[in-house]
Structures are given as structure tokens and as C-alpha cells.
Amino acid sequence: MLKKHNNKPLLHRNSHVSVEPTSSPGHDTIPVKNRSDAETATGSTARLSWGVRSDVGLVRSHNEDSFLVRAPLFAVCDGMGGHAAGEVASSIAVQTLADQAPLEADDVLLGAAVEAANAAVIQGAAEGKGKIGMGSTCTCLLIEDDRMAIAHVGDSRLYLLHHGTLVRLTHDHSYVEELVDAGEITADEARVHPSRSVITRALGSDPDMYADHFTLNIATEDRLILCSDGLSSMVEDSEIEAIAVSSTTPQAAADNLVATALSAGGHDNVTVIVVDVIDDGLEEQRRKKRRRTILYVTAVALVIIAALVGLLAAYVQSSWYIADHNGTVGIYHGVNYTVFGLNLSQLDMTTTVETSDLPQTVQDDLDRGIMMNSEDDARKTIESYRAQIDQEKTDAAETAGKSTEGTDTSPDNPATPEGNTTSSSTSGGE
Amino acid sequence: MIDLVLFIGRILLVALLYIFLFVTMKTGIGLVRGQRKDAAIWSIDVEKGPRALRGLHVDILGPVVMGRSPSSDIVIDEPFVSATHARYTLQGPALVLEDLHSTNGTLVNGHPIDQPVTLRDEDEVQVGDAIMRVSRR
Numbered sequence: 067m068l069k070k071h072n073n074k075p076l077l078h079r080n081s082h083v084s085v086e087p088t089s090s091p092g093h094d095t096i097p098v099k100n101r102s103d104a105e106t107a108t109g110s111t112a113r114l115s116w117g118v119r120s121d122v123g124l125v126r127s128h129n130e131d132s133f134l135v136r137a138p139l140f141a142v143c144d145g146m147g148g149h150a151a152g153e154v155a156s157s158i159a160v161q162t163l164a165d166q167a168p169l170e171a172d173d174v175l176l177g178a179a180v181e182a183a184n185a186a187v188i189q190g191a192a193e194g195k196g197k198i199g200m201g202s203t204c205t206c207l208l209i210e211d212d213r214m215a216i217a218h219v220g221d222s223r224l225y226l227l228h229h230g231t232l233v234r235l236t237h238d239h240s241y242v243e244e245l246v247d248a249g250e251i252t253a254d255e256a257r258v259h260p261s262r263s264v265i266t267r268a269l270g271s272d273p274d275m276y277a278d279h280f281t282l283n284i285a286t287e288d289r290l291i292l293c294s295d296g297l298s299s300m301v302e303d304s305e306i307e308a309i310a311v312s313s314t315t316p317q318a319a320a321d322n323l324v325a326t327a328l329s330a331g332g333h334d335n336v337t338v339i340v341v342d343v344i345d346d347g348l349e350e351q352r353r354k355k356r357r358r359t360i361l362y363v364t365a366v367a368l369v370i371i372a373a374l375v376g377l378l379a380a381y382v383q384s385s386w387y388i389a390d391h392n393g394t395v396g397i398y399h400g401v402n403y404t405v406f407g408l409n410l411s412q413l414d415m416t417t418t419v420e421t422s423d424l425p426q427t428v429q430d431d432l433d434r435g436i437m438m439n440s441e442d443d444a445r446k447t448i449e450s451y452r453a454q455i456d457q458e459k460t461d462a463a464e465t466a467g468k469s470t471e472g473t474d475t476s477p478d479n480p481a482t483p484e485g486n487t488t489s490s491s492t493s494g495g496e
Numbered sequence: 497m498i499d500l501v502l503f504i505g506r507i508l509l510v511a512l513l514y515i516f517l518f519v520t521m522k523t524g525i526g527l528v529r530g531q532r533k534d535a536a537i538w539s540i541d542v543e544k545g546p547r548a549l550r551g552l553h554v555d556i557l558g559p560v561v562m563g564r565s566p567s568s569d570i571v572i573d574e575p576f577v578s579a580t581h582a583r584y585t586l587q588g589p590a591l592v593l594e595d596l597h598s599t600n601g602t603l604v605n606g607h608p609i610d611q612p613v614t615l616r617d618e619d620e621v622q623v624g625d626a627i628m629r630v631s632r633r
Binding site: 085086087088089090091092093227229230287289308309310311312313314315318342370374377378381 | 501504505508537538587588589590591592593594604605606607609611612613614615616617619632633
């Protein structure tokens with residue numbers, strides 16, 4: 067019976083496994099903890115977490131490998147030259163890399179740093195440090211956000227474990243690799259080929275040597291494995307994949323890989339750097355972009371709204387209208403609208419012109435407000451109203467006078483003596 | 497003139513509405529795309545066990561608890577299995593098996609485990625009478 071929950075069971079969410087897991091029983095490995103002639107380094111930043119183990123192996127007496135862990139820069143150098151000269155060469159290379167490496171993931175500059183390391187090894191040999199003819203391989207990577215720059219020379223390898231699948235990113239500069247490329251031998255035969263340790267390019271021999279360099283994208287949860295040939299010549303890639311994917315922390319992965327190399331024989335020095343990408347920074351970039359977009363859209367919207375309001379204000383400021391004001395005609399500044407409870411007009415001046423004196427059609431228009439081009443126009447219109455009203459009043463008075471003459475027995479002008487009638491007619495005739 | 501301004505306002509409102517629709521659609525597409533996850537690295541197959549579990553294949557995408565209790569993710573209804581017996585978790589890329597203080601213990605490749613272990617491809621996990629095989633993609 068199977069019950070599949072979409073969410074993690076609530077009961078167990080916070081009870082994280084506190085004890086560091088060990089490898090499952092039933093697999094024989096040599097314990098690497100507490101081995102002498104071994105070096106380890108563990109660390110982490112907000113973006114990366116890493117673990118390193120460097121072991122002399124079971125056959126050699128010196129560890130000629132050097133490693134550099136200066137996050138986000140990681141490098142493995144496998145020295146050669148015998149009688150401690152290899153150690154000198156690889157430490158010179160690591161030192162130079164640390165000084166010359168760029169700050170950002172630029173593979174051209176990183177390649178230049180490797181070439182500078184080459185010059186430093188040659189110069190060191192000439193100055194009497196180590197021995198003439200000493201050399202070193204060099205594989206380094208520099209991680210910046212979701213990109214990494216890689217530069218390498220020799221047969222130290224870089225692997226990428228992406229979602230449970232191991233990919234080899236570097237191409238060995240070795241004789242057997244050339245044979246494999248040419249199709250003369252298979253990759254399995256290369257591991258046991260008599261000339262498997264012949265490398266075709268290394269630091270310390272050719273002043274004009276150039277480094278292979280390139281840039282790749284990485285993602286959160288990717289695991290990078292830098293190793294010297296002490297691992298890759300002893301352990302098959304499929305085994306490296308199986309061990310890398312079965313290790314919880316980078317340090318556990320490095321330890322397990324070294325242990326496997328030792329149980330496979332440990333013929334050479336083994337150095338493994340494992341780097342986990344905790345956060346590739348893409349999420350942060352996306353957040354930043356979204357914030358920028360929101361800011362931009364808001365700014366544009368604000369500008370449009372401001373332009374509209376400005377346009378409206380300018381229009382309101384420049385318009386006039388006349389309308390009824392408590393029974394008289396008033397001149398208003400603005401437009402006869404109310405927007406969100408805000409009256410867009412104010413009374414500029416009142417007049418003595420009574421609206422009731424005006425014709426009905428004009429009264430109706432005044433109720434809505436009559437638009438004017440300017441204040442002068444408004445005054446002129448009101449003056450014309452006044453003149454019109456006066457004219458009408460005069461006309462009305464005249465008409466009244468005439469009608470008075472005609473109808474003697476009207477209720478307003480009851481029949482009066484002759485003299486009165488004459489006087490009234492005289493006044494009407496004025 | 498005021499009518500023109502109001503008209504522009506109306507057009508803007510419609511434009512805003514369409515922008516809102518567009519953004520909503522984009523978000524919806526993003527959500528659908530976000531749900532499409534890569535396949536699990538680890539899975540377990542039940543090789544031997546009670547009839548109800550036989551042939552069971554489980555992709556490990558998060559913590560998976562085994563036990564007799566019906567609230568377990570994989571319910572092994574057998575007398576020698578504790579209520580919550582053992583748990584699979586993912587730590588980094590690795591699959592970790594932890595015995596949850598069960599009475600009769602958990603065996604990996606025939607050995608009882610006394611602390612969490614990282615499992616390898618082809619490892620055999622035994623809980624009670626049920627035997628499970630770990631496999632990697």
C-alpha cells in the first residue's frame with residue numbers, strides 16, 4: 067500500500083538528520099580519516115561549499131600535488147620532476163595563479179594566469195629552485211554566479227556532476243588521450259597503457275605554451291570535481307560518478323573518492339577538490355530584474371498620469387464659463403465638472419443680471435454652464451445680456467404704456483380723471 | 497477638451513486591463529513550467545515483501561518514511577516493522593537512509609545500521625521482511 071504525499075510529512079520536516087551519514091555497509095574501502103601525509107580543507111561561502119583531500123597515495127613517498135582553494139578560485143596542480151622538484155613546481159604554479167587570477171569569470175584572463183604560472187615555473191627552474199626540467203599540470207576554475215571559467219594544462223581533470231550525471235569537462239593533454247582521439251585505443255585501454263603517464267603539454271617546459279580555456283554555465287546543485295590523475299587513472303569515470311552522487315557533502319565526496327583511489331591501488335598522489343554550487347545567483351538576478359521592471363512601469367505610469375493631470379490643469383486654468391449663481395449670472399473660472407468630489411471651477415465674479423430675466427433657452431443653457439473662450443468674452447456676453455434685458459424692459463414698458471392708453475378700465479389703471487391720464491401718457495411718451 | 501481627456505483616460509484603463517491580463521497569463525505559464533521537474537535521481541524498487549507492496553517503484557523526490565503506521569509514505573503492514581521504522585532523505589545529490597529507532601532494525605546489504613548511511617546504486621535495504629533495491633537513474 068502506497069500513500070504518496072505531495073508535501074513533506076509535517077512530522078518530519080524539521081528533524082533533519084543530525085549525524086553525518088556514513089557510506090552504506092558492504093563496500094570495501096580504505097579509511098582515509100587520520101591518514102598521515104594527507105591534507106584536507108573544508109569551507110563554504112553563501113554561494114559555494116567545498117571540500118578538499120590530498121593524499122600521497124600508497125606507493126609514492128612525496129606528495130607532489132598542490133591545490134589552491136581561494137573561493138571562487140580553485141586549482142589543482144600535479145607536479146613532476148622527481149626528488150621533490152615536482153612539489154616546488156606545483157607550489158610555484160599555485161602561488162602564481164593565486165596572484166594572477168582575475169576576479170571575474172573571464173576564461174581568457176584565467177588562461178593568461180596559467181601561462182604566467184608556466185613562465186614562473188620556467189624562471190624558478192632557471193633560478194635554481196627545484197630542478198631544471200621540473201614541471202606541473204594545472205587545472206583551475208573560477209566561479210562567478212552561474213558561470214565558471216576553466217583553464218587547464220596537462221592531465222588533471224575537471225568533472226561536472228549535474229543532476230546525477232557525471233560529465234568530464236577537460237580534455238587531457240596526454241599521449242594516450244591523443245591515441246583515444248585517433249581511435250587507436252579505447253578509453254579503458256588508455257587506463258592501463260604503458261605510456262599513460264606521458265603528457266604532451268605541461269607548465270615548465272615550453273615558454274610558448276598556451277592553456278586551454280573556456281567558459282561554461284553552471285546551476286544550483288551542480289557538483290564540480292577537480293582531481294589529479296591519481297584519481298582518474300585509478301578509478302573509472304562511472305565509479306567516480308557513483309561515489310560522487312552518493313556523498314552528501316563535498317568533503318565526504320572528496321574523502322570517498324580518495325578512499326576509492328587508494329583501494330584501487332593508490333599508485334600516484336591523489337588530490338580531489340569537490341565544489342558544490344549552493345546558489346548560482348539566478349534567483350537573485352530574476353528578483354532584481356522583476357524589481358527593476360516594476361519600478362520602470364510605475365515610473366512610466368506616473369509620468370503619464372502626471373502629464374494628463376497637467377494637461378487637465380492647464381485646460382481648467384485657461385477656461386471660463388458663465389452659469390447661474392443664486393439667481394444671478396456668475397462668471398466662473400474653470401470647467402463645470404466635478405472629478406472625485408473635487409470641483410474644477412471657482413466663482414470669479416457675480417453680476418446683477420438676474421437669470422429669471424433671460425429667455426428660457428438661455429436659462430437652460432446657464433443651468434449647464436455656457437463655455438467662454440476668455441474672461442473678456444464672458445464679460446461681453448453678460449454685458450450683452452444686460453443690454454438685452456434693458457432693451458426688453460424698455461420695450462415692455464413701452465408696450466405697457468401703449469396698452470395703458472388703449473385700455474382705460476384695466477385693473478392696474480382704473481379709470482382716472484383726464485389730467486392723470488394725460489400725465490401718464492406723457493410719461494409713457496418720454 | 498475635457499471629453500478628450502476622459503476618453504484618453506478610458507483608453508488607458510483598457511490598456512491597463514490588457515496589461516494585467518497579459519501578466520496574469522505569463523505568470524500562469526511560468527507556474528506550469530515551474531512544475532515540470534527533472535526526473536528523480538534515486539528510486540527504490542520493492543523486490544520482496546507483502547503482496548500489497550510487490551513490484552512497487554518509488555521515485556525519491558523528498559523525504560520518504562517507511563513503517564507500519566498508516567501515515568507512513570510506504571506502509572509495510574507487518575508485525576516486525578515499527579510504526580515509523582526508517583526514512584529516506586535526499587542530502588545534496590545523495591540518498592540517505594536513517595533508522596528511526598525501530599525495534600528490529602534496518603539492514604543495508606545485510607548489515608544492521610546504527611547511524612544514517614548514504615546509499616549506493618544496487619544497495620539492498622531490508623525492513624522487516626520487505627527487501628528493497630536502490631537504483632540510480
